[in-house]
Amino acid sequence: MKISDAYLIVSSPGRNFVTLKIVTESGTYGIGDATLNGREMAVVAYLEEHVLPALIGRDASRIEDIWHYLYRGAYWRRGPVTMAAISAVDLALWDIKAKAADMPLYQLLGGKSRERVMTYAHCTGRDIEGCLAEVERHIALGYRAVRVQAGVPGIATIYGVAKREGERYEPADAELPAEHVWSTEKYLNHVPKLFAAVRERFGDDIHLLHDVHHRLTPIEAARLGKAVEPYHLFWLEDCVPAENQESFRLIRQHTTTPLAVGEVFNSIHDYRELLENQWIDYIRTPLSHGGGITHVRRIADLAGLYHVRTGFHGPTDLSPVCLGAAVHFDTWVPNFGIQEHMPHTPETDAVFPHDYRFEDGHFLVGESPGHGVDIDESRAAQYPYKRASLPVNRLEDGTLWHW
Numbered sequence: 070m071k072i073s074d075a076y077l078i079v080s081s082p083g084r085n086f087v088t089l090k091i092v093t094e095s096g097t098y099g100i101g102d103a104t105l106n107g108r109e110m111a112v113v114a115y116l117e118e119h120v121l122p123a124l125i126g127r128d129a130s131r132i133e134d135i136w137h138y139l140y141r142g143a144y145w146r147r148g149p150v151t152m153a154a155i156s157a158v159d160l161a162l163w164d165i166k167a168k169a170a171d172m173p174l175y176q177l178l179g180g181k182s183r184e185r186v187m188t189y190a191h192c193t194g195r196d197i198e199g200c201l202a203e204v205e206r207h208i209a210l211g212y213r214a215v216r217v218q219a220g221v222p223g224i225a226t227i228y229g230v231a232k233r234e235g236e237r238y239e240p241a242d243a244e245l246p247a248e249h250v251w252s253t254e255k256y257l258n259h260v261p262k263l264f265a266a267v268r269e270r271f272g273d274d275i276h277l278l279h280d281v282h283h284r285l286t287p288i289e290a291a292r293l294g295k296a297v298e299p300y301h302l303f304w305l306e307d308c309v310p311a312e313n314q315e316s317f318r319l320i321r322q323h324t325t326t327p328l329a330v331g332e333v334f335n336s337i338h339d340y341r342e343l344l345e346n347q348w349i350d351y352i353r354t355p356l357s358h359g360g361g362i363t364h365v366r367r368i369a370d371l372a373g374l375y376h377v378r379t380g381f382h383g384p385t386d387l388s389p390v391c392l393g394a395a396v397h398f399d400t401w402v403p404n405f406g407i408q409e410h411m412p413h414t415p416e417t418d419a420v421f422p423h424d425y426r427f428e429d430g431h432f433l434v435g436e437s438p439g440h441g442v443d444i445d446e447s448r449a450a451q452y453p454y455k456r457a458s459l460p461v462n463r464l465e466d467g468t469l470w471h472w
């Protein structure tokens with residue numbers, strides 16, 4: 070099982086993806102997702118310069134040892150670039166191990182804990198009516214859970230609310246970051262009206278989620294959590310920037326709205342106080358940013374001690390490789406909650422042939438050995454990398470803000 074080759078494929082079938090392929094002497098190969106939205110080439114440089122040369126000749130079956138070699142061995146620990154690089158290697162090695170065992174990855178992890186994986190879809194509208202139409206459309210598609218976001222009167226553009234009718238994802242779409250203008254007051258006054266309208270129209274059965282995208286202070290988040298309690302959300306996501314885990318003490322004291330955190334986290338240490346104090350309800354770190362299966366399963370186990378469940382990040386800036394591995398993980402992990410689902414474009418799906426299936430609001434895991442996602446390298450070569458930036462956000466007076 071010696072590694073004989075390891076290389077990256079950078080491709081932009083609608084948006085940029087960085088994909089790692091690790092090949093062994095026997096010809097068995099594994100695929101990992103190394104995409105870090107808006108910072109793609111930083112991970113490429115990290116892997117090509119510092120990681121891939123050191124993999125050649127190593128035994129691909131020693132996943133745990135290689136993880137620690139890349140984490141402890143580097144001396145410089147954690148951080149999104151390092152952890153995205155380690156994640157890609159880890160996902161590719163688990164893919165190889167499962168293929169060598171002739172098993173779908175979920176079997177290697179411990180087998181099925183459930184038959185299917187509940188997902189949530191994004192429903193966004195320029196206004197409340199537009200959003201209600203999207204909720205209706207997604208319920209008809211079979212979704213049991215929807216993330217609800219709407220434009221706010223007086224705010225021109227909000228990241229997370231589709232700019233164009235029918236757009237289903239949030240592209241990083243400018244050479245340089247676009248500048249948005251934000252008003253916390255207008256937002257806080259509007260969101261409870263949105264949820265009142267959704268419950269009024271669709272009743273109590275559908276799960277409702279909302280992403281604040283780190284834009285509030287703790288006391289503002291507490292106010293929002295309280296204000297939406299009558300609409301019993303499945304979760305309120307990233308209500309404050311979470312570098313200061315202690316912020317959640319205050320939020321938790323004020324509201325019973327469940328809280329989800331962690332799409333920008335990359336280590337178990339980012340979660341420790343949040344979990345040990347029972348300040349959150351869902352962990353969000355995707356396999357491609359949190360050190361792969363080897364590390365994220367440790368976070369999930371720690372979370373399980375505190376009744377906290379998984380709700381992995383799953384936007385289109387994570388490639389089908391990450392999503393495919395997540396469907397295996399979600400099928401196995403005992404404390405599963407929900408999986409985010411933003412459908413990839415047909416171009417992306419064609420570059421990454423996969424065997425997970427979407428049906429009736431759920432993902433169904435595939436049975437092929439490994440994580441079930443491959444890359445069509447000649448098709449990928451048709452879509453060269455294009456620099457793309459995520460936006461920045463300013464308050465109405467020009468102060469740079471969280472977005």
Ligand SMILES: O=C(O)C(O)[C@@H](O)[C@H](O)[C@H](O)CO
Pocket residue numbers: 106239280282332382383384386409459
């Ligand atoms: O799906 C979510 O919950 C998100 O917040 C994403 O849309 C992120 O903004 C994006 O992944 C940044 O790259």
Ligand SMILES: [Mg+2]
Pocket residue numbers: 280282306307332
């Ligand atoms: Mg989010």
